Amino acid sequence: MTLPTIDIQHVTKRFAEHVAVKDLSLQVPPGTVYGLLGPNGAGKTTTIRMILNIIAPDQGTVKIFGEPASASGITNRIGYLPEERGLYRKMQVRRVLKFLAELKGVTGKTADTRIDQWLERLSLKTSEKDWGLSKIDELSRGMQQKVQFIGTLLHDPDLVILDEPFSGLDPINAQALKDTIVDLKRRGKTVIFSTHLMDNAERLCDSVCIIARGEKVLDGSIASVKEVHGTRTVALGLAGDGMRAVAPILADKSLVLRADDSNRYYEIELAPGADPQELLRRVVASGAAIQRFEMVQPSLHQIFLQKVGADHMGIEEGMSGHG
Amino acid sequence: MAKLWAIIKREYLERVRSKWFLIGTFLGPVFFGAIIIVPAYIASKSKAGTEINNTVILDVTQTGFGNRLAAVISGGPAGKPAAAKPATTGAHPSVRVIPPAALPAAESTATHEVMILTHTGYLVVDGRTIEGESVRYAGRSATSIPDMERLRSAVKEAVLATRLEKAGINASQTRDITFIPLNYSAERITEKGRGGSGIASVMFGFAIGFLLYMTIILYGQTVMSGVLEEKTNRVAEVVMSSVPTNTLLSGKVLGVAAVALTQQILWVLTTILMFKLRAPIMSKLGASASPFAFPSISPTAAVLLFLFFLLGFVFYASLYAAVGSSVNSEQEAKQAMTPVLLFIITTAVFIQPVLLNPTGTMARVLSLLPFSSPIIMPIRMAVTAVPPWELGVSLVVLVLACFGAMWVASRIYRIGLLMYGKKPSFRELGRWITYSG
Numbered sequence: 001m002t003l004p005t006i007d008i009q010h011v012t013k014r015f016a017e018h019v020a021v022k023d024l025s026l027q028v029p030p031g032t033v034y035g036l037l038g039p040n041g042a043g044k045t046t047t048i049r050m051i052l053n054i055i056a057p058d059q060g061t062v063k064i065f066g067e068p069a070s071a072s073g074i075t076n077r078i079g080y081l082p083e084e085r086g087l088y089r090k091m092q093v094r095r096v097l098k099f100l101a102e103l104k105g106v107t108g109k110t111a112d113t114r115i116d117q118w119l120e121r122l123s124l125k126t127s128e129k130d131w132g133l134s135k136i137d138e139l140s141r142g143m144q145q146k147v148q149f150i151g152t153l154l155h156d157p158d159l160v161i162l163d164e165p166f167s168g169l170d171p172i173n174a175q176a177l178k179d180t181i182v183d184l185k186r187r188g189k190t191v192i193f194s195t196h197l198m199d200n201a202e203r204l205c206d207s208v209c210i211i212a213r214g215e216k217v218l219d220g221s222i223a224s225v226k227e228v229h230g231t232r233t234v235a236l237g238l239a240g241d242g243m244r245a246v247a248p249i250l251a252d253k254s255l256v257l258r259a260d261d262s263n264r265y266y267e268i269e270l271a272p273g274a275d276p277q278e279l280l281r282r283v284v285a286s287g288a289a290i291q292r293f294e295m296v297q298p299s300l301h302q303i304f305l306q307k308v309g310a311d312h313m314g315i316e317e318g319m320s321g322h323g
Numbered sequence: 324m325a326k327l328w329a330i331i332k333r334e335y336l337e338r339v340r341s342k343w344f345l346i347g348t349f350l351g352p353v354f355f356g357a358i359i360i361v362p363a364y365i366a367s368k369s370k371a372g373t374e375i376n377n378t379v380i381l382d383v384t385q386t387g388f389g390n391r392l393a394a395v396i397s398g399g400p401a402g403k404p405a406a407a408k409p410a411t412t413g414a415h416p417s418v419r420v421i422p423p424a425a426l427p428a429a430e431s432t433a434t435h436e437v438m439i440l441t442h443t444g445y446l447v448v449d450g451r452t453i454e455g456e457s458v459r460y461a462g463r464s465a466t467s468i469p470d471m472e473r474l475r476s477a478v479k480e481a482v483l484a485t486r487l488e489k490a491g492i493n494a495s496q497t498r499d500i501t502f503i504p505l506n507y508s509a510e511r512i513t514e515k516g517r518g519g520s521g522i523a524s525v526m527f528g529f530a531i532g533f534l535l536y537m538t539i540i541l542y543g544q545t546v547m548s549g550v551l552e553e554k555t556n557r558v559a560e561v562v563m564s565s566v567p568t569n570t571l572l573s574g575k576v577l578g579v580a581a582v583a584l585t586q587q588i589l590w591v592l593t594t595i596l597m598f599k600l601r602a603p604i605m606s607k608l609g610a611s612a613s614p615f616a617f618p619s620i621s622p623t624a625a626v627l628l629f630l631f632f633l634l635g636f637v638f639y640a641s642l643y644a645a646v647g648s649s650v651n652s653e654q655e656a657k658q659a660m661t662p663v664l665l666f667i668i669t670t671a672v673f674i675q676p677v678l679l680n681p682t683g684t685m686a687r688v689l690s691l692l693p694f695s696s697p698i699i700m701p702i703r704m705a706v707t708a709v710p711p712w713e714l715g716v717s718l719v720v721l722v723l724a725c726f727g728a729m730w731v732a733s734r735i736y737r738i739g740l741l742m743y744g745k746k747p748s749f750r751e752l753g754r755w756i757t758y759s760g
Contacts, residue, residue: 016751016754049741052563052564053564054560054563054564054741055741075564075565075566076565078564080560080561080564082557082560082561082564084557084560085557086555086556086557086558087556087558088337088552088553088556088558089556090337090341091337095333095336095337099329099333100561100565102325102326102329102332103326103329103330103562103565103566104565105325105326107325151561
């Protein structure tokens with residue numbers, strides 16, 4: 001087995017009032033896109049900060065590329081985009097980038113060349129205008145996000161950690177971010193990102209880890225997670241007025257554990273021991289016009305809701321209100 | 324090390340490039356120049372005596388004593404009653420010989436003249452004055468000790484001359500005996516030997532103390548708002564993922580220290596330049612430059628001054644950085660920095676007493692305590708010879724205090740930078756310091 005890029009073993013982190021991360025273990029294989037999923041306050045940011053050696057765990061070990069997270073030189077191989085983004089407002093874009101590059105050990109001409117390439121690539125430098133010479137202040141929000149993104153990748157890191165990268169991005173930048181993540185993976189880099197947006201995770205991640213209240217709920221490749229958790233979901237599509245007719249059936253707790261109304265179809269999670277054929281019979285009997293009845297793998301979103309519970313979404317707690 | 328350098332470089336260049344640095348650097352010498360030139364200019368314009376020469380003498384003795392006194396006041400010998408030509412330029416006291424009965428009316432006229440600024444005051448001389456018993460002055464200079472001292476000795480001199488003449492000594496002999504155009508100069512002697520003008524070294528000491536005080540307050544707060552800025556715009560987290568917090572903290576402190584040093588060096592250089600050029604400037608203004616020798620600084624003293632500045636700055640800037648990292652806004656910072664500010668202001672309060680008694684117990688104790696030594700010790704060095712062992716102990720204590728301050732600050736800093744929300748209490752700060760992670 002290849003050495004995992006990140007190997008977290010039984011890590012616990014306490015803050016004065018609460019436990020932010022509790023006995024967490026996870027491995028991130030090299031060259032994968034890894035999603036760290038969980039509601040707000042689950043401990044995602046704390047976990048990321050321990051990976052980055054910004055804070056140290058109370059117990060357990062964090063190894064990056066097989067070495068302790070505190071080993072020298074490790075940080076030069078990691079690119080980090082924090083959830084809360086900001087830059088020196090009064091500083092020239094190019095100088096900010098040069099500074100960030102120097103902090104990662106990239107200096108002089110190399111840094112300048114790469115800055116040029118990135119500015120051009122994200123159209124911050126065109127034939128009409130070189131935004132690199134402007135102050136951060138003078139840039140639009142979207143442009144500032146691009147600059148920050150360049151700062152994360154300028155030193156061509158082997159491991160890229162993105163904390164809630166999609167929050168606050170406009171659709172164009174979000175697309176650029178997706179493209180870049182795919183490109184990084186293609187070039188053999190490892191990407192970790194935290195999110196509570198399951199759609200993004202499902203589309204981008206090879207593997208995920210869902211954490212809630214500081215503890216791991218489940219982890220593994222998307223395929224295996226779905227396989228383990230996804231044999232009892234039915235997608236039901238109805239024509240016309242059928243929704244009203246099936247409502248009493250869906251309310252039957254002996255048959256249906258949860259039904260998620262996705263407007264054009266239902267995603268139904270069967271109750272333990274319930275037979276899908278029984279459900280089909282009763283829907284037919286109700287007289288509703290069935291367009292679709294399919295045993296499906298649940299979406300990551302469904303698994304997440306099932307495992308973490310909708311009631312935990314949006315709970316704000318933790319060290320800095322995010323994580 | 325390269326990363327520390329990157330942080331120092333950014334702090335230094337971004338601040339030196341700012342327009343406030345330029346404005347401060349060029350306004351400083353203008354300000355210092357004004358401090359040097361304006362008082363000298365005013366002093367030369369109001370040379371001691373020109374005011375007091377404009378005193379009216381109301382003479383009721385009918386003996387010519389008033390004229391004799393007038394001659395003395397305007398700088399001539401006392402022997403000749405009516406000195407034809409005063410020795411100094413400027414006004415000559417006017418003498419009004421009046422009968423005793425007319426004195427109240429004459430006084431009221433003189434009072435009016437003083438009020439409308441025709442004269443600065445009047446002096447009543449009568450029989451008791453010739454006896455050397457009493458004399459009466461009324462006027463604007465009544466509170467000026469040097470002026471009153473000058474009038475008193477002029478009266479004494481005139482009385483002495485009158486007595487000599489009564490004793491049968493002729494006018495020219497009297498003039499020779501009483502005319503003492505004494506030129507009084509004061510020179511300072513310290514343990515090291517002769518040390519130039521006393522006033523000059525006190526002024527120099529004060530200048531150094533004030534400069535250090537101002538630099539620590541201004542640039543200490545610069546460090547604080549720099550830290551706060553990184554915290555509020557969240558750059559801190561990116562930087563902390565690349566360098567250890569200790570490196571970030573020391574880079575900031577040293578970078579800003581370099582900015583402060585640059586500004587000071589520019590200030591000192593331009594001030595020296597202006598000092599050298601002050602004679603032409605003063606003569607353009609129609610005044611002569613006072614003989615004020617710029618105190619020379621030995622290389623050893625310069626190195627010590629530099630050390631005290633650097634260490635003192637590191638000490639205070641670390642504390643300011645800790646404050647900046649533990650708060651969330653400028654408003655909170657203003658309150659939270661009060662304890663740090665108190666230390667500096669307390670020290671500043673002691674600058675004057677220390678200047679007056681630079682070898683006293685208070686001065687010696689304050690120059691050993693780390694929170695005051697960076698300001699007090701350089702002042703003492705300027706005005707007196709500080710024993711080498713005291714310098715040594717003071718530096719060692721200061722170095723230890725710097726390590727202590729850096730340690731405490733870096734622990735608060737490391738946690739504070741990631742903490743948002745409410746301002747921590749002192750107890751929480753204590754927990755951050757002792758926190759092991």
